[in-house]
Amino acid sequence: MTQMISQTFDVKGGPHYGRENVPKLRAALDELGLDGFLIPHEDEYDNEYLPDCNERLLWVTGFSGSAGAALVMKDRAAVFVDGRYTLQVKDQVDGSIFDYCDLVGQGLYGWIEEHGRKGEKIGYDARLHSPAALNLLRTAAQRAGVTLVSVDTNPVDTAWTDRPAAPKTPVxxxxxxxxxxxxxxxxxxxxxxxxxxxxxxxxxxxxxxxxxxxxxxxxxxxxxxxxxxxxxxxxxxxxxxxxxxxxxxxxxxxxxxxxxxxxxxxxxxxxxxxxxxxxxxxxxxxxxxxxxxxxxxxxxxxxxxxxxxxxxxAQKNAAEVEGSRQAHIRDGGAIVKFLHWLDTEAQSGEIDEIQAAQKLESLRKTLPELRDLSFDTISGAQGNGAFAHYRVSEETNLKLAKGSLYLVDSGGQYPDGTTDITRTVPIGEPTAEMRTQFTRVLKGHIALSMVRFPKGTTGTQLDILARFSLWQAGFDYDHGTGHGVGSFLGVHEGPQRIAKAPNAVPLEPGMIVSNEPGYYKADGYGIRIENLQVVTDPADIPGGERPMLGFETLTVAPIHKGLIDTGLLTAEELAWLDGYHALVRERVLPLVEGDVADWLVRATEPLAGAHP
Structure with missing residues (x-):
């Protein structure tokens, strides 16, 4: 039904957007009698991915990131991004037009309170702001003596004379x-x-x-x-x-x-x-x-x-859970072929990030059920892997160099389920440090897979399990551990999540969440291990007093044994890993043949009792 869209690697945006389009917006503001206008990244639907016609922030500033905002005044302007985009925004947005500002700290509210001039009128489109955000903006404006003015027609839309048409794809x-x-x-x-x-x-x-x-x-x-x-x-x-x-x-x-x-x-x-x-x-x-x-x-x-x-x-029924299982098995066949390719041809050191992402997409495209990717593939080699939300482009493309790690986070959309998986693999021989850090991340991943918990437990209460081994050694990662996933819907779904940030939503049977702890060494490498797992129905534990919920792992693809220091794993952790690899072999081996099948057998052989 959906028309599959291939991933592109040219980055939209650039400084010329602001130079060309800010004067057009200011002319539209003059006609409305406004001194400025607020431009959030969000559209009328609060989408994660925007149709081209709603890329207003990109059109005004040249910034193509997934979170941000801008404020354009008659004689000054500011663009706001979070820590993920501090480098990207300087490449894409003209610093002679826009001041670079912190979206999370100062934000639009702080800027208005500090830089707003008494008597100025700043316009906004109420369709693009949440009630809570607008209340904060109003408070800041009041303190600065600024008037916020709601507009019926967005002046960005007026100035954007070649704005793409709204999509009209069939429902x-x-x-x-x-x-x-x-x-x-x-x-x-x-x-x-x-x-x-x-x-x-x-x-x-x-x-x-x-x-x-x-x-x-x-x-x-x-x-x-x-x-x-x-x-x-x-x-x-x-x-x-x-x-x-x-x-x-x-x-x-x-x-x-x-x-x-x-x-x-x-x-x-x-x-x-x-x-x-x-x-x-x-x-x-x-x-x-x-x-x-x-x-x-x-x-x-x-x-x-x-x-x-x-x-x-969020609470998937039996048909949705079974559909997700089948989608993951099918997707697992493509992933295993890709991991085999990484362990063989890509070990040359001559393959780059774009070629690797294209290879993975080509393998998924052999599946007739594939409707689209579930997000743009994160294909990070060497130091690029240390950017948790890295997006490869022609300008940033690196080789999968020998002696480095390669991190790939990807997923597919199928009529019966949505997938999201991250694997980290060595190119050449990994260092002892890489193996140690990978194993610490793996210990957290296993802990969050094995845990049993009482009804009413939230993801916030479980988050420490994924971080414990890293914390004990003085390390951490700066993203959430798990997000909800839809059933042939968005790859990021609420209201449940697993993260440090407080979340009051208890994990309920049928909820699908990711399990993705990581470690990122700046300018060095990135490590992340991600499976999707579904919350299981309550079950009695022999000798226990209360029925407990747990997780069933849905993702089926090997975790690279060459990065594991088995001496750091407990007997229980080794047993979990061997059991998981047995499941991968059982479900995926019928989908592959020849050299790939032989590789899968080796990749899923038990580790219990092994030592480096």
């Missing part, structure tokens, strides 16, 4: 064999939750929630099979689907049935205004300030609560 049914529950049942469940929460209806603005609720998928953005749209669901389970009518096929119309009304997305504002007198549930973390303001202006009472679809979507 198609997601088969019940993969969904595991028809949308009438889902709508009934969500309606009951809305009613129990004291509301009459709920506004759903997150495209993944809409796709899950109506059992549909689309291809309006790359890497995630989403239809850009909005919805209102009533407490009785009926719903209105606001979507471009050109995207709806006769098959999809029949699939949706009579209890889902179809209206053009352009009428979403009218639909919100028609909620007069109702109590309407809205998630302030996914819906924009414009949604809340439109509801309140129309006479609705707004109930700010979590998207009622989010947790049911």
């Amino acid at each position: 198609v049914p997601h088969p019940i064999e993969f969904a595991g529950e028809d949308h009438a049942s889902k709508r009934s469940r969500i309606g009951i939750a809305i009613r129990k929460g004291g509301a009459d209806a709920a506004v759903i603005t997150a495209p993944p929630s809409i796709a899950w609720l109506f059992n549909v998928r689309g291809s309006d953005v790359s890497r995630s099979p989403l239809p850009l749209s909005a919805a209102i669901i009533e407490a009785d389970g009926t719903a209105t689907f606001f979507v471009d009518p050109d995207k709806i096929t006769d098959e999809t119309r029949a699939h949706l049935g009579n209890e889902i009304a179809l209206r053009p997305e352009s009428e979403f504002g009218d639909g919100l205004a028609a909620c007069q007198g109702k109590t309407v549930r809205v998630d302030p973390t996914t819906a924009s300030a414009w949604v809340l303001e439109t509801l309140e202006a129309g006479g609705a009472s707004v109930q700010q609560l979590e998207d009622p679809v989010m947790r049911p979507k």
